[in-house]
Structure formats: structure tokens, C-alpha cells
Amino acid sequence: MPVKCGLCEKKAILKRPKTGDALCKDCFFWAFEEEVHKTIIDANLFSPGEVVAIGASGGKDSTVLAYTLKTLNERYDYKLDLILLSVDEGITGYRDDSLETVKRNQQQYELPLKIISYKELYGWTMDDIVKQVGLKNNCTFCGVFRRQALDRGAMLLKVDKIVTGHNADDIAETVIMNILRGDIARLKRCTAITTGADGALPRCKPFKYTYEKEIVMYAYFKKLDYFSTECIYSPNAYRGHARTYIKDLEAIRPSSIIDIIHSGECMAVKKEVKLPVQGTCSRCGYISSQEVCKACVLLEGLNKGLPKLGIGKPHKVKKLEAQGKIFTDTKNPKFVENRDADKGSMANNAAALDF
Amino acid sequence: MELVVSLEFSGGAELLFDKVKNHEVSLPARANGPWTIKHLLVWIKDNLLKERPELFVQGDTVRPGILVLINDADWELMGELNYELKSKDRIVFISTLHGG
Ligand SMILES: [Zn+2]
Ligand SMILES: [Zn+2]
Numbered sequence: 280m281p282v283k284c285g286l287c288e289k290k291a292i293l294k295r296p297k298t299g300d301a302l303c304k305d306c307f308f309w310a311f312e313e314e315v316h317k318t319i320i321d322a323n324l325f326s327p328g329e330v331v332a333i334g335a336s337g338g339k340d341s342t343v344l345a346y347t348l349k350t351l352n353e354r355y356d357y358k359l360d361l362i363l364l365s366v367d368e369g370i371t372g373y374r375d376d377s378l379e380t381v382k383r384n385q386q387q388y389e390l391p392l393k394i395i396s397y398k399e400l401y402g403w404t405m406d407d408i409v410k411q412v413g414l415k416n417n418c419t420f421c422g423v424f425r426r427q428a429l430d431r432g433a434m435l436l437k438v439d440k441i442v443t444g445h446n447a448d449d450i451a452e453t454v455i456m457n458i459l460r461g462d463i464a465r466l467k468r469c470t471a472i473t474t475g476a477d478g479a480l481p482r483c484k485p486f487k488y489t490y491e492k493e494i495v496m497y498a499y500f501k502k503l504d505y506f507s508t509e510c511i512y513s514p515n516a517y518r519g520h521a522r523t524y525i526k527d528l529e530a531i532r533p534s535s536i537i538d539i540i541h542s543g544e545c546m547a548v549k550k551e552v553k554l555p556v557q558g559t560c561s562r563c564g565y566i567s568s569q570e571v572c573k574a575c576v577l578l579e580g581l582n583k584g585l586p587k588l589g590i591g592k593p594h595k596v597k598k599l600e601a602q603g604k605i606f607t608d609t610k611n612p613k614f615v616e617n618r619d620a621d622k623g624s625m626a627n628n629a630a631a632l633d634f
Numbered sequence: 635m636e637l638v639v640s641l642e643f644s645g646g647a648e649l650l651f652d653k654v655k656n657h658e659v660s661l662p663a664r665a666n667g668p669w670t671i672k673h674l675l676v677w678i679k680d681n682l683l684k685e686r687p688e689l690f691v692q693g694d695t696v697r698p699g700i701l702v703l704i705n706d707a708d709w710e711l712m713g714e715l716n717y718e719l720k721s722k723d724r725i726v727f728i729s730t731l732h733g734g
Contacts, residue, residue: 281707281711282711290707291707291708291711292706292707292708293707293708294708301711339730448730491699492701492730495701495728496701496708499703499726499728500706507644507645507646522699522731523698523699526698526699527698529698530698
């Protein structure tokens with residue numbers, strides 16, 4: 280016997296994980312969009328006239344985000360200039376297909392698209408990196424490089440903000456990971472809806488309270504075109520465990536996800552506790568709690584034929600530096616080009632490294 | 635009587651089925667009682683799954699993070715494992731566990 284929509288007379292198609300409500304297709308679309316709108320308004324995410332880059336991977340989250348923001352921008356006249364920004368890691372057979380998806384999204388949503396490659400930014404594709412470091416450590420590289428790539432790409436485009444498709448499940452997952460790692464500094468930051476304030480390029484997560492289930496259902500019923508695959512290089516095992524745990528919890532009690540985010544938000548650190556100061560990298564100007572940022576260390580390792588540099592202990596880096604074996608040139612040439620392109624904002628860039 | 639239903643795997647779930655998204659299947663008559671989703675999952679595991687069954691089933695249900703739709707409605711509204719299959723039903727499995 281079909282269940283009826285809790286808001287109208289039509290047939291329900293979805294049980295909402297957050298509330299348990301049964302909704303029909305149209306009421307679900309409306310509820311989904313209005314909640315994102317409310318999140319945007321409550322957190323005051325945007326101002327009229329801003330240029331906003333949507334980090335677009337061709338996957339479900341960023342595809343639905345692009346569609347939803349485009350819809351809300353028109354419905355509520357946010358007056359935003361939306362741009363799709365994609366990172367090409369240079370993984371044959373992986374990004375090729377997902378970039379095709381982003382290109383179709385560009386047409387479908389009539390949004391401008393900029394693709395920025397690891398090759399342009401770092402001089403290395405992920406395929407090249409894997410040849411050097413093997414399959415065991417490549418996720419370290421990809422993760423570190425990807426975070427910066429979006430920021431660097433956004434700065435080249437001179438946008439005001441970046442939005443990413445991180446959803447409630449992702450954030451709950453990150454809260455759990457930071458608790459397990461005992462990383463109190465990141466734990467404090469990872470539930471923030473906007474990171475990198477104070478003159479830096481802000482990064483926002485309009486889907487902070489949006490469940491992955493609803494994002495996928497929205498894409499399904501709207502027939503949105505997205506791409507899904509496993510990265511052909513090994514997945515992040517640690518995140519994988521946290522993910523499985525979150526999904527198991529959700530199956531038992533769907534509100535767990537929001538509850539975990541809420542716990543993360545409520546976590547406070549005593550005033551006396553010294554948290555690592557977020558300075559900037561002496562080589563590239565990117566935010567870093569170390570003197571040289573992780574990307575610069577990894578890159579130096581690649582360029583000097585020491586691919587394990589930056590994966591091992593930090594004191595090894597210091598030792599090699601003291602011996603004059605690494606960081607002998609003053610600056611990283613690849614990064615300097617970009618910095619010169621936009622001196623002001625690059626020097627102040629302090630986007631957080633929380634994803 | 636055989637029961638013909640269509641199955642669809644997407645969102646990355648198809649990777650466990652030789653990348654084939656759509657399957658039209660005939661289920662043999664069951665001696666005792668109707669076909670339910672619970673029986674269907676066992677049948678899928680034994681007859682269609684090509685690799686890593688633990689990424690699709692967990693215990694006697696789907697792995698958490700895989701969404702199930704029965705004739706375009708959330709299976710959570712349809713009785714989940716106890717839903718009784720009818721001829722021409724369309725069951726969709728969407729993975730949310732794959733990269734976005
Ligand atoms: Zn309705
Ligand atoms: Zn650096």
C-alpha cells in the first residue's frame with residue numbers, strides 16, 4: 280500500500296533521514312532546496328555581486344550543488360556569478376570520464392568552466408607521481424595537492440569564494456576522524472561552514488546539513504548527470520573506515536549524522552591550550568602550520584628524487600635541509616608564477632586544510 | 635511461475651556487476667511463499683554479483699550506504715526486506731559509497 284506524502288495528497292517517494300517524514304517528489308525537491316537556501320541565509324554565506332567558484336568533480340555532490348545553487352541563485356536573486364572549477368589530477372581513465380561529465384554539466388547548467396591541472400600547477404601529473412612513489416602513498420599526494428589546486432585555481436580566476444559539495448555525511452566522517460586522531464585543531468575547524476576567513480579566500484559548504492542520501496535521491500529523481508567511480512589508485516583507507524562506521528550508525532539511527540556534527544560544533548578547547556599557529560609557507564605563501572607546507576615538501580621530494588620526503592617524520596626533512604640536500608633553491612618556480620599572477624591574495628591566502 | 639523483474643545498479647554499484655547497469659531477470663518459482671527483497675538479495679549475490687560481495691551485501695541486507703528504490707519509491711516506505719516482489723517490478727540499487 281503506497282504511503283502518502285506528509286505535505287500533500289500525492290504518493291510519497293522518499294523517507295527523509297533527518298526527520299523521518301515521507302514526501303512526494305515535488306515536496307521533496309522543494310524541501311531539499313529550501314533547506315539549502317536556509318543554510319545559506321542563516322550563515323550569511325554570500326553577498327550580491329560575488330563571483331563564486333563551485334569545486335566541480337563531476338561526482339554527485341558537486342553536480343547537485345551546481346544545479347541547486349543555479350536554481351536558488353535564480354529563485355532568490357542572490358546575484359552571484361557562478362563558475363565551475365575542476366581539477367585535473369592527470370589520472371588516465373579516471374578524470375577523463377569525470378571531466379567529460381563536468382563539460383556536459385557546463386552545457387546543461389550554462390555555467391562557465393575552468394579546468395586546472397596538476398601538471399600546470401605542480402609540473403607533475405598523478406600518473407607521473409604514482410610512477411615515482413608507488414601505489415602505497417599516492418593518496419597523500421593527491422589529497423594535499425587537490426586541496427591546494429582548488430584554491431590556486433580559484434585565485435587565478437580571481438573569484439571571491441569557493442563552494443564545495445561536502446555534505447553532512449562527509450563532515451560527520453571528518454569529525455570522527457579528527458577525534459580518533461586526536462587532532463583538536465582540525466576538530467575545531469572541520470564543522471565550520473566557512474573556513475579561511477580573515478582576508479583569505481573563503482571556502483563554504485552549503486551542503487553542511489544535507490544528507491548524502493538526499494543528495495543522491497535528488498540527483499536520481501531530477502535525472503542529473505553525474506559520474507561515479509572508485510579512484511583507480513588505492514582509496515584512503517582511514518577515511519573508508521570512518522565512512523563505514525558513519526553509514527552503520529545511520530542505518531541504526533539516521534539522526535546520528537546531524538548529532539555528530541552538532542557534537543563537533545559544541546566541542547570547545549580551553550583557553551590555556553596552545554593550538555598550532557596557522558602561518559604561511561615560506562616557499563609558496565600557502566597556509567601552513569609548518570615553515571614549509573606539505574605540498575612544497577612533497578614536491579621537493581619528487582623533484583629531488585626523494586619521493587618519500589614528507590611522508591615520513593618531519594625531522595627527516597629538517598635534517599636533509601640542514602645538510603643542504605633539499606630546498607637549495609629559494610622558491611618553488613611553479614608556485615612563484617602563480618603568486619606573481621596575483622600577489623596580494625596569494626600572500627594572504629589562508630584557506631584551511633580541513634578536507 | 636517465473637517472476638520477471640528488472641534490476642538497475644548505479645552510483646558505482648554497477649562496478650560490482652561487470653559495469654552492467656540494467657538487468658532483466660527471471661526468478662524461478664519459489665516452493666514456499668512469495669519472493670521478497672530479502673530473497674532477491676541472496677539471489678543477486680549468488681547469480682549476478684561479480685566481485686567483492688561485501689561491498690553490496692552485509693548480513694542479510696544491503697550494505698549501509700546503498701540506496702534501494704522499488705518502482706521509484708524509497709524502499710524504506712515499502713517494507714524494505716519484506717516487500718513482496720510482483721511481476722515487472724523495477725528495483726534500483728544506488729551506491730552512495732563511491733567518489734563524488
Ligand atoms: Zn507532497
Ligand atoms: Zn608551500
